[in-house]
Amino acid sequence: MTSADDIRRAAAQWTWLPRGSEHAVDGSVMVRYPARFGGGVRVSAFAHPGPPEAAVDAVLAQTRAWGETRVTFWIGESDRPAGLEEELRRRGAVHDDTVTVFALPLDEASSLSGAAAPAAGVTVEAVRTRAQVQDMDAVNVPVWNQEPLHGDALDEELREVVAEWDAGRGFRVLARIDGRPVSTGGATIVDEFVRLWGAATVESARGRGAYRAVLAERLRLARELGATTALVKGRVATSAPILARAGFRSYGEERAWRLELS
Numbered sequence: 001m002t003s004a005d006d007i008r009r010a011a012a013q014w015t016w017l018p019r020g021s022e023h024a025v026d027g028s029v030m031v032r033y034p035a036r037f038g039g040g041v042r043v044s045a046f047a048h049p050g051p052p053e054a055a056v057d058a059v060l061a062q063t064r065a066w067g068e069t070r071v072t073f074w075i076g077e078s079d080r081p082a083g084l085e086e087e088l089r090r091r092g093a094v095h096d097d098t099v100t101v102f103a104l105p106l107d108e109a110s111s112l113s114g115a116a117a118p119a120a121g122v123t124v125e126a127v128r129t130r131a132q133v134q135d136m137d138a139v140n141v142p143v144w145n146q147e148p149l150h151g152d153a154l155d156e157e158l159r160e161v162v163a164e165w166d167a168g169r170g171f172r173v174l175a176r177i178d179g180r181p182v183s184t185g186g187a188t189i190v191d192e193f194v195r196l197w198g199a200a201t202v203e204s205a206r207g208r209g210a211y212r213a214v215l216a217e218r219l220r221l222a223r224e225l226g227a228t229t230a231l232v233k234g235r236v237a238t239s240a241p242i243l244a245r246a247g248f249r250s251y252g253e254e255r256a257w258r259l260e261l262s
Helices: 004-012 052-065 084-090 110-115 130-144 151-167 210-224 240-245
Strands: 022-025 029-032 041-044 070-076 094-105 122-126 170-177 180-190 193-201 229-235 249-260
Touching (some): 004 070, 004 094, 004 229, 041 052, 052 070, 052 084, 070 084, 084 249, 130 151, 130 170, 130 180, 130 193, 151 170, 193 210, 210 229, 229 240
Parallel strands (some): 041 070, 193 229
Antiparallel strands (some): 022 029, 094 249, 170 180, 180 193
């Protein structure tokens, strides 16, 4: 059985390196996001040996070396040293977002991933084709305020999706309402965990069961691929209440602090 410490440790180690990004590891994981995702630097997984001032200084030095002027710090329960958030506030950082770290054993998720039928008009499918990637992108672009995929970038996204599926490392899921793409989400298998990420639902379709269908299908597919525990970071303002109602248990929070460099 996965322990609470194992879950918190897995959450702290969870970082995302988008295709086309740069990253550096120096007491934390710093990622320079490509322009398609809005640019800037995001930093997480702090395990810095020095005081908080030194930890923040190291991030800012790398941010300036990359020529970036915006950095977002994600701080969780397991990050060290203590006092990072106080140091960021002292430097003028602004609280930008909060997520709750949730986990659920997949053997407890059968009512969500098997027994419950999708809401009326909602269908859900695994993404495997170029047309499905286009439909997935049509959801992500307005929700995440990112640039759309075209041409070679679309083909590269498709190759990545298919390769992850063929290797059993992960997948994407797409939900439709009356045939219209409205919700999507990804999943990555790491050891016994399935990391659920990137869930997005277009604003006009929220509250109609599409997100729940995407969640249920990801849990079902993850069980087929051998995962035993679902791990997800739900935004307090959107998905966290749905996840709590679905039976996911909370293991703390992670908070985002945005700092603009002069």
